[in-house]
Amino acid sequence: MAPRKLAAGNWKMNGDLAALAEIDLLREAYPDPGCEVLICPPALLVHPMKERVGAHKMTVGGQDCHANASGAHTGDISAVQLKDAGAAYVILGHSERRADHGETDADVAAKAAAAHGAGLIAIICVGETEAQRDADETLAVIGAQLAGSLPDGASAANTVIAYEPVWAIGTGRTPTNEQIAEVHAFMREQLQGRVSDAGDVALLYGGSVKPGNATEIFAIAHVDGALVGGASLKAADFGGIISALEAAG
Numbered sequence: 001m002a003p004r005k006l007a008a009g010n011w012k013m014n015g016d017l018a019a020l021a022e023i024d025l026l027r028e029a030y031p032d033p034g035c036e037v038l039i040c041p042p043a044l045l046v047h048p049m050k051e052r053v054g055a056h057k058m059t060v061g062g063q064d065c066h067a068n069a070s071g072a073h074t075g076d077i078s079a080v081q082l083k084d085a086g087a088a089y090v091i092l093g094h095s096e097r098r099a100d101h102g103e104t105d106a107d108v109a110a111k112a113a114a115a116h117g118a119g120l121i122a123i124i125c126v127g128e129t130e131a132q133r134d135a136d137e138t139l140a141v142i143g144a145q146l147a148g149s150l151p152d153g154a155s156a157a158n159t160v161i162a163y164e165p166v167w168a169i170g171t172g173r174t175p176t177n178e179q180i181a182e183v184h185a186f187m188r189e190q191l192q193g194r195v196s197d198a199g200d201v202a203l204l205y206g207g208s209v210k211p212g213n214a215t216e217i218f219a220i221a222h223v224d225g226a227l228v229g230g231a232s233l234k235a236a237d238f239g240g241i242i243s244a245l246e247a248a249g
């Protein structure tokens, strides 16, 4: 098995029922996409989006889950509930959750274990801040986040890793191709010994991916797709990224 090719959209706290019209546009433009296409809308939209996707092979995911399957956790959503609503994936440990909700690597590992238990594929996010990159700590930070956030039992079938430099998210700035290549090769190496099929785990790049830079980014070794924020909100933009991934070797 080779790593899955995945164009993943993260709508973050954007979108409403009317925005599901974008799904119709994607279905029409890509009736049989040559890569996996995933959209992770706000939790309220997971079920209606899945209904809108219908028989199309596009998948839907959550943006977070609780580590427990149920219980007294007001405002939280479990992996089991996401699965029940039609999700196939869940994003975990996004830097916005690490910053806004104080999520630690151990929290992310527990959530990923819950996701796996519920039959969801966990997209585990890692990435350095600008200060950490300036201090030449990038690989140490990524190595520690990976080691702490990967649960036992992670495999290419149930886990995807997304490298998202915090300073590149929503800023229009991206690392150089060499910087992305260095981190992705490092992540591949770090997975050895932790995951039996480390060579087959999909590694996504995320942070200001647009139709205009996607082709270049997908040509970098060990980049198997993208986790896209702003440019996933409109089918016209996300479509450009899907097309670039379809065309990537």
Ligand SMILES: O=C[C@H](O)COP(=O)(O)O
Pocket: 010, 094, 164, 168, 169, 170, 171, 172, 206, 207, 208, 209, 227, 228, 229, 230, 231
């Ligand atoms: O999860 C997606 C990332 O945070 C990237 O967001 P962006 O594409 O808006 O920079």
